[in-house]
Amino acid sequence: MWNLLKFGTMRKAPFLCISLLLAKGVFSVETEEVKAVRGETKTLHTGVKDYFKIFWRNENNSNIADCQVLTDDSTLCKTLRDGVQIDNQTGSLTFINISDELGGLYKLQIINKSFERSTNEFNVAVFNPFPIPIVYKSENSSCSQCFLLCSVNETQTTLSWYKGDRLLSSIHISDPNNSIPLHLKGNYEDINEYRCVVNNSISTQTKPLSTSELCQSCAETGLNPGYIALICLTGIAGVVIYWRWRKRGKTGRNGKWMPMHITQSWLRRKRIQILDWPAYSPDLFPIDNVRRIHKTSYLESAAYRYQNGGTGGSPDEEENLDY
Known part of the structure; x- marks a missing residue:
């Protein structure tokens, strides 16, 4: 009997040990x-x-x-x-x-x-550390409409646009060349509330927007359509006025047409009398007077030297002094 009990206890011992190990x-x-x-x-x-x-x-x-x-x-x-x-x-x-x-x-x-x-x-x-997403402006952007793109040089990630805590759009990135767009209109006063977020099961990175480096309103860039139209009209009007002014202007040196009619009209309105000088009048071109006086003075002194046996004052020299 004792042997049977001993044999039964020995058979149960391994199961008892395993139970104790599992319990621990x-x-x-x-x-x-x-x-x-x-x-x-x-x-x-x-x-x-x-x-x-x-x-x-x-x-x-x-x-x-x-x-x-x-x-x-x-x-x-x-x-x-x-x-x-x-x-x-x-x-x-x-x-x-x-x-x-x-x-x-x-x-x-x-x-x-x-x-x-x-x-x-x-x-x-x-x-590896997760890269910060890159935000750049599309070529189709203007001062009234701003098209932004957000991308990251990673795969198996999620790109999202947020305004504050509100999710605007989200895509799963399997190709690093993919990007997620954001279309903004208006004066962009609230652009700092937007952010691009990239995340996966490991980490999250955020790129907030900044007005100074991305979108600028027309008022800031000076490219308001009204201003552009005004500049164009002013330019056209200036060309027309200049053309008519040049066409009506008259008399200058060599008898060329010059824009003088505005001055003449102003003198007539003020009842100021002027003298009619010819086109080649020395009074209109003082340099001609200076040249004539210099030539006469030089030739007189040269002729005096020639008569007293000096040099200069010859007929050939007088012909070469024609300016």
Whole structure:
């Protein structure tokens, strides 16, 4: 009988051990997937506030950080790897300026004050920083209508336009050459409320709009259609007036037609009498008088020198002095 009981107990022992291990959580370790962007701060939370000991180990079971509550209820914590910190109240592990080297599997073991153990695992994946979206103005834009395009050099992302907290449009990007448009009209006083947002399951980046670098109203650019029409009419009127002025003008040197009729009309209205001078009158062109006086004076002095046996004053020289 004893042998039978002993044999039955031995048969049940493996099942009893497996049940105890499952109850302790040995075969039910949970692995939490954690995504981080290179350069950011990321924390692995323990989810507890009361403990006796906490251990953090890597995938090679090497100790990274640990905390222990001492007899005087103070806490002693230490870290054995650069770039990590451990919270002495919760035992949570924080990565400062996370890098690719800090990615991988992390194992957490917690021993509470009843000396019960629990374990958990975190698989940390580190990704490249997400680029800020690019916003640019389309060639079809004008001062009255502004067409904006937002794009990002990434795939498998979502591009969206927001005005404040209100979603205006959104598309999924599978090709980095794709973009999402935004059509604005008016004076763009509220353009600073618009923003382009790109996001995926890892990160989000936002590009707010700025009036100074994108859309400007017609009043700011000076290209109001009314102003343009006024400038065109003024130019046409100026051409017509100049043409008629040139056509009616009269007399100048060499008898050419010149725009003088406005001056003559003004003199007549003021009843100012003027003398009729010929076109070649020296009084109209003083330089001719100066040349004539200089020529006469030079020839007289040259003739005097010639008569007294000096040089100059010859007939040939007089002919060469004709200007």
